[in-house]
Amino acid sequence: MAGPSDSIRRKHKVTVVGSCNWGTTVAKLVAENTKEHSDIFEEDVQMWVYEENVTIPSDSPHHAAVGDKPQKLTKVINTYHENVKYLPKIPLPSNVVANPSLVDAVKDSSILIFNLPHEFIGNVCKQIKGQILPYARGVSCIKGVTVTEDKVELICEYISESLGIYCGALSGANIANEIANELWCETTIAYNTPPCDRQGENGSNGTNGEHRDARGQISKTELTPLPQEYHPLDHAELQKLFDRPYFTVSMVSDVVGVSLAGALKNIVALACGFIEGHGWNMTAKTAVMRRGMLETIQFCQEFFPETIQEMTFFESAGWSDMIVSCTSARNWRYSKLAVERGVSLYEVERTELNGQKLQGISTTKEVMSFLKARGVQDKYPLFKAVEGIVDGTFEVKDIPVLFRQ
Amino acid sequence: MAGPSDSIRRKHKVTVVGSCNWGTTVAKLVAENTKEHSDIFEEDVQMWVYEENVTIPSDSPHHAAVGDKPQKLTKVINTYHENVKYLPKIPLPSNVVANPSLVDAVKDSSILIFNLPHEFIGNVCKQIKGQILPYARGVSCIKGVTVTEDKVELICEYISESLGIYCGALSGANIANEIANELWCETTIAYNTPPCDRQGENGSNGTNGEHRDARGQISKTELTPLPQEYHPLDHAELQKLFDRPYFTVSMVSDVVGVSLAGALKNIVALACGFIEGHGWNMTAKTAVMRRGMLETIQFCQEFFPETIQEMTFFESAGWSDMIVSCTSARNWRYSKLAVERGVSLYEVERTELNGQKLQGISTTKEVMSFLKARGVQDKYPLFKAVEGIVDGTFEVKDIPVLFRQ
Numbered sequence: 001m002a003g004p005s006d007s008i009r010r011k012h013k014v015t016v017v018g019s020c021n022w023g024t025t026v027a028k029l030v031a032e033n034t035k036e037h038s039d040i041f042e043e044d045v046q047m048w049v050y051e052e053n054v055t056i057p058s059d060s061p062h063h064a065a066v067g068d069k070p071q072k073l074t075k076v077i078n079t080y081h082e083n084v085k086y087l088p089k090i091p092l093p094s095n096v097v098a099n100p101s102l103v104d105a106v107k108d109s110s111i112l113i114f115n116l117p118h119e120f121i122g123n124v125c126k127q128i129k130g131q132i133l134p135y136a137r138g139v140s141c142i143k144g145v146t147v148t149e150d151k152v153e154l155i156c157e158y159i160s161e162s163l164g165i166y167c168g169a170l171s172g173a174n175i176a177n178e179i180a181n182e183l184w185c186e187t188t189i190a191y192n193t194p195p196c197d198r199q200g201e202n203g204s205n206g207t208n209g210e211h212r213d214a215r216g217q218i219s220k221t222e223l224t225p226l227p228q229e230y231h232p233l234d235h236a237e238l239q240k241l242f243d244r245p246y247f248t249v250s251m252v253s254d255v256v257g258v259s260l261a262g263a264l265k266n267i268v269a270l271a272c273g274f275i276e277g278h279g280w281n282m283t284a285k286t287a288v289m290r291r292g293m294l295e296t297i298q299f300c301q302e303f304f305p306e307t308i309q310e311m312t313f314f315e316s317a318g319w320s321d322m323i324v325s326c327t328s329a330r331n332w333r334y335s336k337l338a339v340e341r342g343v344s345l346y347e348v349e350r351t352e353l354n355g356q357k358l359q360g361i362s363t364t365k366e367v368m369s370f371l372k373a374r375g376v377q378d379k380y381p382l383f384k385a386v387e388g389i390v391d392g393t394f395e396v397k398d399i400p401v402l403f404r405q
Numbered sequence: 406m407a408g409p410s411d412s413i414r415r416k417h418k419v420t421v422v423g424s425c426n427w428g429t430t431v432a433k434l435v436a437e438n439t440k441e442h443s444d445i446f447e448e449d450v451q452m453w454v455y456e457e458n459v460t461i462p463s464d465s466p467h468h469a470a471v472g473d474k475p476q477k478l479t480k481v482i483n484t485y486h487e488n489v490k491y492l493p494k495i496p497l498p499s500n501v502v503a504n505p506s507l508v509d510a511v512k513d514s515s516i517l518i519f520n521l522p523h524e525f526i527g528n529v530c531k532q533i534k535g536q537i538l539p540y541a542r543g544v545s546c547i548k549g550v551t552v553t554e555d556k557v558e559l560i561c562e563y564i565s566e567s568l569g570i571y572c573g574a575l576s577g578a579n580i581a582n583e584i585a586n587e588l589w590c591e592t593t594i595a596y597n598t599p600p601c602d603r604q605g606e607n608g609s610n611g612t613n614g615e616h617r618d619a620r621g622q623i624s625k626t627e628l629t630p631l632p633q634e635y636h637p638l639d640h641a642e643l644q645k646l647f648d649r650p651y652f653t654v655s656m657v658s659d660v661v662g663v664s665l666a667g668a669l670k671n672i673v674a675l676a677c678g679f680i681e682g683h684g685w686n687m688t689a690k691t692a693v694m695r696r697g698m699l700e701t702i703q704f705c706q707e708f709f710p711e712t713i714q715e716m717t718f719f720e721s722a723g724w725s726d727m728i729v730s731c732t733s734a735r736n737w738r739y740s741k742l743a744v745e746r747g748v749s750l751y752e753v754e755r756t757e758l759n760g761q762k763l764q765g766i767s768t769t770k771e772v773m774s775f776l777k778a779r780g781v782q783d784k785y786p787l788f789k790a791v792e793g794i795v796d797g798t799f800e801v802k803d804i805p806v807l808f809r810q
Contacts, residue, residue, distance in 0.1 A: 245805060245809075290720070320691035400650060404653060
């Protein structure tokens, strides 16, 4: 029997879990798209906002109405359609609905977009477990992976396993404020549509809930298939949800490659900062980026051989993100500063970052502990050198020696 | 019978054909290596210098000796060991021997390094044809290819065919003055050692002179094998000739990939200048670089499927050179300026370059005429858009549209 025709299919309800600078930006563009594709998506986009009191800045046109009286952030967003705290001066579509209740925000949503700082994801998953649709699907916009001596865990894998749903990853050479201002760039979404969500020609779902995880293994979690009454949810639909004239989306299936490229580039960005701080130029920096990319690919191929695809590194989440991170991002900037000043990166964290941590340092440490536990650290000379420089046991000037055959 | 032992093998004599900024830099580093590896190479490196009279600048320590009296450039180089005109203030090793006679400079040399502006290579080949050792081997440091409606010809192929010798290519993210100042960077040498030069375990040469050209076809030119009395000449020896602590060399066999990456990047550099001139940032630029790299690879795969290797584009001659060219080189700089000023690139050539031509424009035109002659120009939307912008038929603001699926 054929499935329901498109016009009577149930629409997807979308929730953005998080309302930071990047989360609000994604809510904006997604809400523009749900309006444009209201045949597939419910127009209103829920955005979970961690409630806090904010004062509307005096240079805001909304200041006159309330003065300096503290306001609830959700109320400000829903009234003035602006996240005055995390994405000021950017008008949001009125169908972005700020919701202070996490559980209420995710209720009945078949698409959950996770976009909040890495360190909050554990707690968020705990709170919404069992409160979401069993067949909800996720897209994680959180870069980074959790690496310990024992294992490498992708953020989207963590979400998948915590919640018992499938979750893909969005990553690319993206700067939230630029996208919020509709300056064009592109991104990559890795989403390996679960077989049970693939609707056959006769409208039936592909399989039962058995599926392979990001590493190509049969997952322990049996998925609840997306009910047939819904619009299908595959690359074409996700592209419609995220792609804007100023935000070009490429869809791939290699969740591991996209996630690891987004994490390991932080090690390379530190290396590039060291190189420039030492006085070398762009030509030397590109040599280090290149070597860093080769070690990233080697890492993926060594530990995730089942699913990795080399062409993933030609995506925005690969080379493009690498270039931007090594040219204008935080890890690069502060590692450059450390070498210029002749102090350690830890010293720079203390004096310049108010004790905040540089992601690159923890990524380097975690990845190296994982490699050392397997005795393969020498196969990753650049990653190893970055740890050595961070710890003061290797000198920046000796980086070229790593490249000699 | 085993071949001669290493100690009694004949050494390679090396000539650098050209003495421009980049040519003199290469002569410097090669001469440092012939001294260091004097078991394989004759120490003296011949450098052909187009003779001219020069005046030693008044701030030079050599000025006192001769004052403002014009001197022959070869005499200045051989006396003061400095190319005061094209690489001032860089001391050259005393075993760089400037020679005003092209024919004399190449005589008896088994290794010819071609390093002079593209437009002079035809005339140089004509002059030395028949005057070189029949088994000489070449390395071309000249970037660029000759593309017409009919065919794509690599510079090193042109040299091979004109002279009846084998010739490889050196290309990478290299800036001559940085290397001359021994600021570290890396490069790629593509050299597909002819089978007749490969010495078997018993010391015999591999085959007769039959060999495959850069495209993997049996070459029409039968090579004269390198005589067994010589030191072998393969990747290891070429690496010893070029690799310095400040200049890291990777050896590959994909001559086509290395040569075309070095040429097509000029089209992409124009695109990146347009993008930045329009006010987009690094994130947009990396999107264009990425798309440009994909079209470059597609071009190589479409027209040179026999020999192209995807990993070549991860070499210095691939991504690294692309990044540097799109960030700090001439094509990029002037295309950015054109958009900022709202004038055509031709206008910028006229007002800023004194009528000199931008390589990127001719590469774009030539490549597009080749693609159009085959009716496949629409498969290369970025290359096509660059031509359109140069000609005023496509607008920079519409570049993102090319990326929509």
